[in-house]
Amino acid sequence: MRLALRELRRRPNRFAVATVILTLIALLLMFLGGLLDGLEAGSTGALRQQPADAVVYAEGAEASLVRSRLGPDVRDAVAEVVGDDRVGGLGSVQLGGRLDGRGPRDLVPIVLFGYELAPDALPEEPPGPGEVFADEALRQEGIDEGTVIRLGPARSEVRVIGFLDDAQYSGQSSLWGSLETWREVLAANRPGARVGEGTVQALVVQDAPDRQGGDLVEVLDEATGGATDSYTVEGAIDALPGLSQQRTTFNQIIGVTVVIAIVVVALFFALLTVERTGLYGVLKALGASSGTLFAGVVLQAVVVTAVASAVGIAASLALDAAIPAGSLPFTVTPGRLVGSAAALLVAALAGVAFSLRRVLRVDPASAIGGAQ
Amino acid sequence: MSLALREMRRAKARFGLLIAAVALLVFLILTQQAIQDGLVTSFVGAIRQQTAPVLVYSTDGQRTFQGSVIPPPLEEQIRGVEGVGASGRIGQGTFTVSVSGRDGTEDAALIGAEDPALGSVDDLVEGRAPEADGEAIGSRADFAVGDRVRIVPVGVPDAEGPELEVVGLADDAQLQVTPTLFTSWATYEAAALSANPDAAVVLPNVIGLAPADGVTDAELVEAVNAVSDDADALTRAAAADETPGVAQVRQSFQVIFLLYGLVVPLVTGLFFLIVVFQKSAALTLLRAIGASGATLVRSLLVQVVLVVGGGLVLGTALYLPLSQMEVGSIALRFDATAVAVWSALLLGLGLLSALVAARRVLAIDPIEATTGGGGR
Numbered sequence: 001m002r003l004a005l006r007e008l009r010r011r012p013n014r015f016a017v018a019t020v021i022l023t024l025i026a027l028l029l030m031f032l033g034g035l036l037d038g039l040e041a042g043s044t045g046a047l048r049q050q051p052a053d054a055v056v057y058a059e060g061a062e063a064s065l066v067r068s069r070l071g072p073d074v075r076d077a078v079a080e081v082v083g084d085d086r087v088g089g090l091g092s093v094q095l096g097g098r099l100d101g102r103g104p105r106d107l108v109p110i111v112l113f114g115y116e117l118a119p120d121a122l123p124e125e126p127p128g129p130g131e132v133f134a135d136e137a138l139r140q141e142g143i144d145e146g147t148v149i150r151l152g153p154a155r156s157e158v159r160v161i162g163f164l165d166d167a168q169y170s171g172q173s174s175l176w177g178s179l180e181t182w183r184e185v186l187a188a189n190r191p192g193a194r195v196g197e198g199t200v201q202a203l204v205v206q207d208a209p210d211r212q213g214g215d216l217v218e219v220l221d222e223a224t225g226g227a228t229d230s231y232t233v234e235g236a237i238d239a240l241p242g243l244s245q246q247r248t249t250f251n252q253i254i255g256v257t258v259v260i261a262i263v264v265v266a267l268f269f270a271l272l273t274v275e276r277t278g279l280y281g282v283l284k285a286l287g288a289s290s291g292t293l294f295a296g297v298v299l300q301a302v303v304v305t306a307v308a309s310a311v312g313i314a315a316s317l318a319l320d321a322a323i324p325a326g327s328l329p330f331t332v333t334p335g336r337l338v339g340s341a342a343a344l345l346v347a348a349l350a351g352v353a354f355s356l357r358r359v360l361r362v363d364p365a366s367a368i369g370g371a372q
Numbered sequence: 373m374s375l376a377l378r379e380m381r382r383a384k385a386r387f388g389l390l391i392a393a394v395a396l397l398v399f400l401i402l403t404q405q406a407i408q409d410g411l412v413t414s415f416v417g418a419i420r421q422q423t424a425p426v427l428v429y430s431t432d433g434q435r436t437f438q439g440s441v442i443p444p445p446l447e448e449q450i451r452g453v454e455g456v457g458a459s460g461r462i463g464q465g466t467f468t469v470s471v472s473g474r475d476g477t478e479d480a481a482l483i484g485a486e487d488p489a490l491g492s493v494d495d496l497v498e499g500r501a502p503e504a505d506g507e508a509i510g511s512r513a514d515f516a517v518g519d520r521v522r523i524v525p526v527g528v529p530d531a532e533g534p535e536l537e538v539v540g541l542a543d544d545a546q547l548q549v550t551p552t553l554f555t556s557w558a559t560y561e562a563a564a565l566s567a568n569p570d571a572a573v574v575l576p577n578v579i580g581l582a583p584a585d586g587v588t589d590a591e592l593v594e595a596v597n598a599v600s601d602d603a604d605a606l607t608r609a610a611a612a613d614e615t616p617g618v619a620q621v622r623q624s625f626q627v628i629f630l631l632y633g634l635v636v637p638l639v640t641g642l643f644f645l646i647v648v649f650q651k652s653a654a655l656t657l658l659r660a661i662g663a664s665g666a667t668l669v670r671s672l673l674v675q676v677v678l679v680v681g682g683g684l685v686l687g688t689a690l691y692l693p694l695s696q697m698e699v700g701s702i703a704l705r706f707d708a709t710a711v712a713v714w715s716a717l718l719l720g721l722g723l724l725s726a727l728v729a730a731r732r733v734l735a736i737d738p739i740e741a742t743t744g745g746g747g748r
Contacts, residue, residue, distance in 0.1 A: 017642040021635060028631045035624055058527030060468045060477045066438075067468060069527030069568070094439055096432040104601035105431050109616070153432045153443055153602065171617070189432075190441060191572045192564055199570070227529070241479065242549060249407065249699055256400050263393040264639055270386065271646040328624055 003283075004296030008303055018268040019304050019311075022344065025261045026312025027319075029254060029340040030332075034316060036250040037336055038329035039171075044237045045135075046111070046169035049119035050090075054216050055236040056203040056228045063231065063239035065092045065201045070228070072198035077224045082208040082216075088117030089200030091182045094172060095152040095189055099142065108141045109172045112151060112158070114182020117204045121164040126178035132158045135173040136165045140325045149175070152189030171329065205230075258347045265305075265351025269297055273355040277362055284364040294359045298352055305348040309341035376671040380678065387679060390643050394636060394683025395690065398718065401632050402691040405710045408625040410702040411549070415621070416612040417511075418483060418547035422554070424462070424490040424580030425589045428596055428605040433577070435604065435614050437464035437483075437547065440577045446602050450579050455595045457584035460487030461576035463560045466550060467533070467567055472520040480514075480521065481550040482536075484560020490580030492554045499540035505558045506534065512541040513703045514551030521553060523563045533566035534559060549702060581605070636718050640680060641725030644672060648729040652736065659738040669730045673723060680722035684715045 008015060047055065056078060061068035070089075079087045091114040096107030112132070118124050122133055134143055138160075143149065147160045158175060167174045179200065187194040195201075207216050217230035231239055238244055273280075280293055320332040380387045413420075419427070419437075428450050433440020442450070442461075451459045462485050469480040485491030488501065493509050499517040502508060510519065515538045523533025536555055546552050557576075564574045583592040589607045596605035606614060613619075648655070655668055688711055695706040 017638060017645065021638045021642060024631055024635050024638065028628070028635070031627060031631065060524050060526045062468060062477075062479055064466070064479075067466065067526050067567070071527065071529075074527075096434050096439075105604070107432065107434060109434055153430055153441060153446075187572075192441070192574050193568060194570050194572060195568075196570045227527075245699065245702075253400065253404065256396060260393060260396050260400070260635070263389060263396065264635075267386075267389045267393060267639070267643060268646075270389070271643070271650070274386075275646070275650050328620055328627075330624075 004299045005303070008300055014272075015300070015304050018264070019308050021264055022261065022305060022308035022348070023311045023315070025257060025264065026308045026340060026344050027315050028257055029343060030312055030316040030337060031319065031330070032250060032254050032257065033336040033340055034320070034330045034332050035328070036247065037333055038331035039246060040243065041166065041331050042168045042171045042329050043240060043243060044169075045166045046092075046113060046119075046174050047233055047237050047240075049121065049164065049167050050204050050233055051117055051120050051206065052204040052233055053207040054205040054220055054230050055090075055233060056205060056220055056224075056230045057201075059227050059229050061229065062241065063229070063236055064241065065090070066193075068201045069195060070200050070203055071196075074224050074227055075198070075200070075203060078203055078205060078220055078228075081219055081223045082205055082211060086206040086208060088115060088204045089179050090115055090202045090204050091179060091186070091195070091200050092169065093182065093186045093190060093193070094170065095185070098150040098155065099147065108138070108143075108149070110138075110149070110151065111169045111172045111174045112182060112185055113169075113174055113176050114179040114200075115176060115204070116179060117206065119164060119167065119176060122162075122176060127161055127181075129178065129181055129184075130158055131161045132175040132177040132181065133162045133164050134160045134175050135167045136163050137168060137173045137325075139163070141173075151185055154188035156185045156188050158185070254343075258343050261344055261347035262351040265301060265348045266354040269301060269352045269355045270358065273297065273358045277358070280359060280362040281364055284362055290360050290362075293362075294356055297355055297359065298349065301348045301352040302345065305345050309344055312344075313337050313341065376674040376678075380675060386647075387675075390640070390679050391682040391686060393639055394680055394718075395686035397632055397636050397639075398684050398687025398714065399690040401629060401714055402687065402707075402710060403694055404625060404628060404632075405714070406691070406695050406704040406707060407699060407702065408621060409707060409710075410699070410704045411621055412618055413544045414546045414549040414702045415618055416547070416615045417544040418481070418552050418554075419612040419615065420608065421493050421495065421542055421545045422462075422483070422485075422491050422580075422608070423488070423494050424460070424582065425608055426581040426583065426592050426596070426605055427462070427608065427611045428579040428581060428603050429577075431602050431604045433604070434616060435606070435611065436616060437462075437577050438466065442576045442579055444575075446600060447576065447579060449600050450581070450596055450603055453592075453596050453599050455584050455587040455592045456581055457587070458487065458490060458582040460485055460490035460580045461557050462486070462491035462578040462580050463557060463564065463574065464547070464577045465560070465564055465567070466548070467563055468524040468526050470522045470524055471515070477524050479550050481547045481552045482523075482560055482563055483547065483552065483554050484557045484563075485554065485580065486557040486576075487580070488556075490582060491578075493540075493542040493545055495542060496540045497543050499538070502539055502555060505556045506536055507539045508536040508553040508555040508559070509540040509542055509545075510538040511545040511552045512543050513546065513698070515541060515553070517541060523566055525566045528567070528569060531566055531569065534562045633717065633721070636680075637721035637725035640676060640722045641728060643679075644676060644726050644729040645732070648672065648732050652732075655733060656736050656738065656740050659736050665734045665736070668733045668736075672726060672730055672733060676722050676726045677719065680719050684718065
């Protein structure tokens with residue numbers, strides 16, 4: 001083991017190119033993972049903020065807020081299952097936001113949500129008419145408490161009274177106001193999409209502690225006579241159009257990249273082992289076991305991978321800092337970085353295992369001039 | 373040459389592993405290139421295929437069909453711009469639909485054009501253009517001629533939406549990765565009203581324009597944008613390229629391609645560097661018995677070409693069946709140009725990366741064969 005470490009210290013150049021390749025692969029894994037996380041976070045934040053056990057859409061809406069419409073009768077049916085105070089309406093509209101001091105064509109893409117049951121980070125009572133909470137991401141646009149945003153072609157004014165974190169939807173930052181504010185803004189700016197009094201796009205439902213009768217989402221759909229498609233929050237996220245395909249595609253690409261890492265490590269250490277066959281013969285003749293020699297190879301693979309992962313993590317963090325806000329949907333999370341490093345380590349261990357047979361086959365007799 | 377081939381035959385596992393690594397990388401690069409192209413086409417294919425040379429969004433719409441709404445005063449201003457040869461309303465919405473012969477409901481984007489020459493599709497691969505309201509052209513990946521598509525008004529009890537008949541098909545005509553139908557304005561209007569009876573009025577999302585004689589598309593764009601800050605005119609190509617998300621998709625994939633593109637030559641270069649290092653004794657001996665440095669370098673480069681070439685062939689062979697498939701609703705396509713460009717690039721980079729190994733070969737001193745130095 002000490003021999004392996006000493007070789008790494010004394011002949012770092014020998015491992016440099018392999019480290020560079022693994023660093024690039026580590027960066028690829030982290031970048032692909034960061035893109036996936038960024039895309040998901042940008043699409044699902046608003047749903048993840050919901051204090052809900054179920055999200056109810058109209059039947060056939062395919063979990064799309066824009067296409068879903070639920071009238072007061074559906075709401076009443078849902079309220080009968082869990083109680084009226086555990087049901088809240090939800091509505092959304094995507095608009096451009098105008099800010100003072102910016103050009104007439106320089107708009108901020110925004111989703112305005114109207115709600116009744118407050119998202120996790122907000123006060124229980126929805127804000128008053130024309131008042132909204134804003135997604136933290138909007139601070140990058142120069143929006144602060146007190147900022148007035150003029151929404152849509154009708155320039156509907158809303159004033160920001162506070163912020164909440166991680167509440168993006170459909171790749172855009174969000175504003176959160178009362179259902180009345182949403183209805184007014186919707187009717188003024190999207191006359192073709194206006195909704196009647198009491199109509200919402202979805203219902204956010206909290207389960208009643210003493211409720212009996214089985215799975216909430218099934219019970220809700222039954223109670224509305226099949227007029228609704230209900231989901232858990234996780235289910236609603238998974239049902240977002242394109243999200244699961246996006247996740248599968250990225251994970252497949254990440255999987256093949258890990259396989260490439262296995263092949264690269266296998267190739268590199270197989271070549272190193274071939275080169276050292278004579279040396280291993282001498283060491284075996286001196287009493288070193290195959291296990292000890294292989295442990296040395298494994299240790300070198302682990303060190304090379306650790307260095308590559310560390311540089312990959314640093315490069316990912318630098319990339320995250322360098323990417324301008326709103327350009328690439330790239331998000332760095334500790335879990336993703338550690339997960340990518342762990343995947344690379346497993347790939348390295350799997351790759352280096354290909355050298356085991358060669359180490360076992362080394363004949364100590366080669367040290368005294370036998371065949372190598 | 374024969375030396376290079378003989379060595380490869382004798383060390384099949386070693387060279388096979390390298391060819392496999394290169395093949396996997398080539399496969400990944402080509403697959404991701406196909407995904408990128410398929411994704412962009414599925415996002416904005418309908419915009420590229422539609423017939424209006426100039427599209428005018430509302431500035432608030434931020435260059436998306438569905439986000440844009442053209443109020444009547446703005447529509448009047450746009451239609452009155454000098455240089456406009458023809459103009460027509462275009463409406464777009466995503467609806468839940470049921471298709472004859474299929475179970476359940478699905479999504480479909482409906483694009484309604486007041487004038488078929490400004491917002492419909494004329495490049496059909498099958499069938500004919502619509503001749504009456506209720507007829508539509510469908511994206512070929514999702515529909516067949518004769519399909520009957522019923523709009524399902526979601527959340528509107530007892531309502532029934534209009535039925536459309538697919539009479540023609542167009543390639544690469546999806547919008548926002550959704551099955552897409554091109555129909556008349558009246559049919560679109562009926563669909564929109566059935567889906568939302570509360571709607572006060574159905575306004576156009578975009579105005580399609582054709583320039584008057586002697587006016588270019590670019591001049592018309594400039595003239596419209598000068599009339600009102602609320603109008604955002606773009607040529608057809610610019611409207612497709614500047615749809616939100618398209619540039620991000622391209623940038624993301626460029627970073628990915630760059631990283632993969634670096635890994636291929638590095639892996640190849642590393643492999644041959646180590647191989648040359650291992651063979652240094654044999655190479656020194658060959659030099660001592662008269663083999664020139666150029667011969668040995670040629671032999672090395674032949675191996676590089678065979679390894680990278682083998683990886684390219686194998687990677688392309690893996691990519692070929694995958695390129696005929698669909699990822700979700702994104703249709704992939706075999707892109708011969710991408711294969712040719714990447715092959716040339718990776719082969720060039722592979723040869724470049726072998727230069728370090730070649731330098732080592734050229735640095736071998738034949739005299740060391742007599743001292744054993746070549747084996748070090």
